[in-house]
Amino acid sequence: MKLVIAIVHDEDAMELIDNLTEGGFKVTKLATTGGFLKAGNTTLLIGVEKESVDSVLSIIQDVCKTRKGVVSMPSPMVGATGVFVPTPVEVTIGGATVFVLDVERFERI
Template identity: 45%
Template sequence: RLTDALTEKGYKFTRIGTTSGLSRISNVTLLVGVESAQVEEVVEIIRANCRSRTQLVSPPPPERPRGFPPLPPVEKREMEFGGAVIFVLDVKRFERL
């Protein structure tokens, strides 16, 4: 959805597959380079296309040293997934080769 909306508006991006450290859930990270005047439009596109949701999950049990019995399963807890985290950074230099 988001990538389609960005493409429709003519924005180019780099898509990187990432994994959450806590939940070990796969995510997608997009790098979008735009001029300062375009930042708010891109943020609005992201806001319109990214929604968070809550879900009950069982966190992975902590790793145990070899020879120790496994720990019992951890109780499920509610976690928030999806949505977006946006970083806006000034780029000192940019080159397209």
């Protein structure tokens, strides 16, 4: 038995929990906040058989992979005062940090 601790971005958490649950994995969601530059992280605990660690990692990879996204940033209109128009800006989103720990003993009570 292994314990997978996955720290993911909040915006990926719902879909990840959904996909893991559909895959037959039990997920516990811990309320999380990151450090100063990491607000908006969610930590998940997933207990899995050794043989299923790769499946879990593959689901996490699939949902949380680093990708390019576009957000609208307000930027000042040229020549105007106090007028901002939304400008699409490319950002990197996603990413996850995953620890796999060995479980000495596992009990479901």
